[in-house]
Amino acid sequence: MDGFGWASRASLFKADTRKLQNSPTHAAKLNESARNFQISYKSYLTRISSLCKEGDLRAAVDLVSNLELQGITIGPDVYGELLQGCVYERALSLGQQIHGRILKNGEFIAKNEYIETKLVIFYSKCDESEIANRLFRKLRVQNEFSWAAIMGLKCRIGFNEEALLCFCEMHENGLFLDNFVIPIALKASGSLQWIGFGKAIHGYAVKMGLGGCIFVASSLLDMYGKCGVCGDAKKVFDKIPEKNIVAWNSMIVDFTHNGLYEEAIETFYDMRVEGVEPTQVTLSSFLSASANLSLINEGKQGHALAVLSGLELTNILGSSLINFYSKIGLVEDAELVFGEMLEKDVVTWNLLVSGYVHNGLVDRALGLCRVMQSENLRFDSVTLASIMAAAADSRNLKLGKEGHSFCVRNNLESDVAVASSIVDTYAKCGKLECARRVFHLTIKRDLIMWNTLLAAYAEQGWSGETLKLFYQMQLEGLPPNLISWNSVILGLLNKGEVSKAKDIFLEMQSLGVCPNLVTWTTLISGLAQNGLGDEAFLTFQSMQEAGIKPNSLSINSLLSACTTMASLRHGRAIHGYITRRELSLSTPVLCSLVNMYAKCGSINQAKRIFDMILKKELPIYNAMISGYALHGQAVEALSLFRRLKEECIKPDEITFTCILSACSHAGLVTEGLELFIDMVSNHKIVAQAEHYGCLVSILSRCHNLDEALRLILAMPFEPDAFIFGSLLAACREHPDVELKERLFERLLKLEPDNSGNYVALSNAYSAAGMWDEASKVRDLMKERGLKKTPGHSLIQIGNETHVFFAGDKSHSKTKGIYKMLALLRIEMQVTRCIPVIS
DNA sequence: ATAGGGTTAG
Numbered sequence A: 001m002d003g004f005g006w007a008s009r010a011s012l013f014k015a016d017t018r019k020l021q022n023s024p025t026h027a028a029k030l031n032e033s034a035r036n037f038q039i040s041y042k043s044y045l046t047r048i049s050s051l052c053k054e055g056d057l058r059a060a061v062d063l064v065s066n067l068e069l070q071g072i073t074i075g076p077d078v079y080g081e082l083l084q085g086c087v088y089e090r091a092l093s094l095g096q097q098i099h100g101r102i103l104k105n106g107e108f109i110a111k112n113e114y115i116e117t118k119l120v121i122f123y124s125k126c127d128e129s130e131i132a133n134r135l136f137r138k139l140r141v142q143n144e145f146s147w148a149a150i151m152g153l154k155c156r157i158g159f160n161e162e163a164l165l166c167f168c169e170m171h172e173n174g175l176f177l178d179n180f181v182i183p184i185a186l187k188a189s190g191s192l193q194w195i196g197f198g199k200a201i202h203g204y205a206v207k208m209g210l211g212g213c214i215f216v217a218s219s220l221l222d223m224y225g226k227c228g229v230c231g232d233a234k235k236v237f238d239k240i241p242e243k244n245i246v247a248w249n250s251m252i253v254d255f256t257h258n259g260l261y262e263e264a265i266e267t268f269y270d271m272r273v274e275g276v277e278p279t280q281v282t283l284s285s286f287l288s289a290s291a292n293l294s295l296i297n298e299g300k301q302g303h304a305l306a307v308l309s310g311l312e313l314t315n316i317l318g319s320s321l322i323n324f325y326s327k328i329g330l331v332e333d334a335e336l337v338f339g340e341m342l343e344k345d346v347v348t349w350n351l352l353v354s355g356y357v358h359n360g361l362v363d364r365a366l367g368l369c370r371v372m373q374s375e376n377l378r379f380d381s382v383t384l385a386s387i388m389a390a391a392a393d394s395r396n397l398k399l400g401k402e403g404h405s406f407c408v409r410n411n412l413e414s415d416v417a418v419a420s421s422i423v424d425t426y427a428k429c430g431k432l433e434c435a436r437r438v439f440h441l442t443i444k445r446d447l448i449m450w451n452t453l454l455a456a457y458a459e460q461g462w463s464g465e466t467l468k469l470f471y472q473m474q475l476e477g478l479p480p481n482l483i484s485w486n487s488v489i490l491g492l493l494n495k496g497e498v499s500k501a502k503d504i505f506l507e508m509q510s511l512g513v514c515p516n517l518v519t520w521t522t523l524i525s526g527l528a529q530n531g532l533g534d535e536a537f538l539t540f541q542s543m544q545e546a547g548i549k550p551n552s553l554s555i556n557s558l559l560s561a562c563t564t565m566a567s568l569r570h571g572r573a574i575h576g577y578i579t580r581r582e583l584s585l586s587t588p589v590l591c592s593l594v595n596m597y598a599k600c601g602s603i604n605q606a607k608r609i610f611d612m613i614l615k616k617e618l619p620i621y622n623a624m625i626s627g628y629a630l631h632g633q634a635v636e637a638l639s640l641f642r643r644l645k646e647e648c649i650k651p652d653e654i655t656f657t658c659i660l661s662a663c664s665h666a667g668l669v670t671e672g673l674e675l676f677i678d679m680v681s682n683h684k685i686v687a688q689a690e691h692y693g694c695l696v697s698i699l700s701r702c703h704n705l706d707e708a709l710r711l712i713l714a715m716p717f718e719p720d721a722f723i724f725g726s727l728l729a730a731c732r733e734h735p736d737v738e739l740k741e742r743l744f745e746r747l748l749k750l751e752p753d754n755s756g757n758y759v760a761l762s763n764a765y766s767a768a769g770m771w772d773e774a775s776k777v778r779d780l781m782k783e784r785g786l787k788k789t790p791g792h793s794l795i796q797i798g799n800e801t802h803v804f805f806a807g808d809k810s811h812s813k814t815k816g817i818y819k820m821l822a823l824l825r826i827e828m829q830v831t832r833c834i835p836v837i838s
Numbered sequence B: 001a002t003a004g005g006g007t008t009a010g
Helices: A006-022 A026-054 A057-069 A076-089 A092-104 A113-125 A129-138 A144-156 A160-172 A181-192 A195-207 A214-226 A230-239 A245-257 A261-273 A280-292 A296-308 A315-327 A331-340 A346-358 A362-374 A381-393 A397-409 A416-428 A432-441 A447-460 A463-475 A482-495 A498-510 A517-529 A533-545 A552-565 A568-580 A587-599 A603-612 A618-630 A634-646 A653-666 A669-682 A689-701 A705-714 A721-730 A737-748 A755-767 A771-783 A808-814 A817-827
Strands: A792-797 A800-805 A832-836
Touching: A026 A057, A026 A076, A057 A076, A057 A092, A076 A092, A076 A113, A092 A113, A113 A129, A113 A144, A129 A144, A144 A160, A144 A181, A160 A181, A181 A195, A181 A214, A195 A214, A214 A230, A214 A245, A230 A245, A245 A261, A245 A280, A261 A280, A280 A296, A280 A315, A296 A315, A315 A331, A315 A346, A331 A346, A346 A362, A346 A381, A362 A381, A381 A397, A381 A416, A397 A416, A416 A432, A416 A447, A432 A447, A447 A463, A447 A482, A463 A482, A482 A498, A482 A517, A498 A517, A517 A533, A517 A552, A533 A552, A533 A568, A552 A568, A552 A587, A568 A587, A587 A603, A587 A618, A603 A618, A618 A634, A618 A653, A634 A653, A653 A669, A653 A689, A669 A689, A689 A705, A689 A721, A755 A771
Parallel strands: none
Antiparallel strands: A792 A800, A792 A832
């Protein structure tokens, strides 16, 4: 028994025919019946067609079954309509049932050209590649429609070359390449970025008089945009007399995809002037452009417009809004949109995750990832790239390793973006060897990946490795971009090779690469860190002459340059610059100002800035407490610490480092110990090496060496150079020579690549009065290519604070600032001497 | 015919 009652339908039909033949008014009745049949068949066809268009396929099929039961022969046109209905709805299984009926009804229907073509279209639209191709190849007549269907299919499933081969074959077979196949061929050319092929089609279309077709024109726009030639796209766009919404959208999308955000926004406004209503497509691109230019008002306008136009908050629109809000830093608004969205996919979730990472909210990003897992959403490569960025950002090696192994288990590490983020994470966590290994294991490396490793080497000051990599990438046919050049400059400056860095700076310009704000800032802070403060300021002037405006980050680096140089004069100049230009006084800038004044010796000015700030955040407090610590004003530091607690601001580990160091300088043993306990037990902060270092220093300074040694033994990790340094400083006058020697031995065994250890060792020797050894350590450090950090000291003589700068010259002459200070201590009766190692 | 996401430098 078949489901459609074929057998009963056939017998009914036979009976009806017999009745008609036996009737006396046979001829008349036959004629009338035929006419009625004609009328009813036509009306049925119309009804079926409209049912199919409305999407009520079931009703259409039922109607056809009814007709068949009435014994009416169903023609190809009806089956065609049904198949078209299945095409609209992508109803594969129903279409296959109809295909079955067609085959059972015999060759008359099945071999009809219209039906054969419709079947190819149906299977193509349902992405049934194999069936569609088989049917297509068996066709007796391959017409424009079936070619278009098969090309569309190949294009959709990414077989763009094959689609274009079909296009050529169609042409060779003498078929007219019409305005249905041309858009498909253009789409394939665009996806392949075959600009030559696309242009040839453009020429053909114009010659054949299809240039005016809006479908062809929009496809041309899309193709030129995908090939990265927005100029040509714009030319096509301008020639369209009656632009529809798709044309406008395509133009805006082209600009956005090619980074021409200003142009995208301008086109959007042109469209508004023309009175064309925006769609989801328009607004998502507009929002993307606004996000990339940080145009807060424009993006908000876009959001308002979407609401006013009554657009549904779909995945696409919602995602664009989340992207916009998180890129401009309004994370809460991004969260609101996320909460309002009814349907969310992995892109939506990823956007919020990366939004959190971008705004430094690593914990929230990871929390969201956990929610994603509980909702059974699969992490994809984009999720992992964000997670790894979070690991890199927070220097979380454990998370980095977990993420890396997840990528390996799920075959995500072959993705370049993911691989780059893994390299970056290992590099930022100090695992350069791992970073290098992942880099070399990655087969397809892009520019970003090269730049990631380049930046890692540069950060370490491995200028030789940096340069080698820089030339190697060019040998492999990858031209460096501005970021690559900037890293090379940074690498040289971090190594102290100032003149080579300046050579590279000139070389890049002679090759037509224009330095940007990052280049200038790198150069300025590099010069300052290498003790060339005046040159740094001259370079700042050149930067302004080149028309580059500083942002808050570069202002900060200038201020830290002043701090490194211990130049109050330059610091004041920058402060004046900020005031004159009315630059925004963001929290980081204010911190740097407080820090600069404190480290340049003017604690009073630092306090004035501090008092000026109405809403004081934790970093501001930290900066001020650190300033007091530096000036040995432990009482003030402690009172500020109390005020912080009164204002219900939670101190962090930096706060404790500062306040403990203040106690250490002032020799406040009880307070120091209490603070340490407060930190560990009340604030649940895990004590780091610096905290133990301060404690050791506090104990050592009051000659409680035994207690200090006990503390070191109880520490949960290996003591570092700073701790040994504190101990050595304390036991300078200790009679136990053997103890000193043992400590020195331990110090020498510490990790050799860490420049901090050398500095501490050299300081320890100096503090112990062993000038020659201190000098030897410094030389050894230089020999091994480690970054040399010149220090400066604040010396309080009477009521005045003086800054002494240990540049290269004074260092070689006096064998270190500590010797100079020791001399000063005798000659000038220094009341307090606070060395600062930057 | 047009549509949203990730990775690099101070």
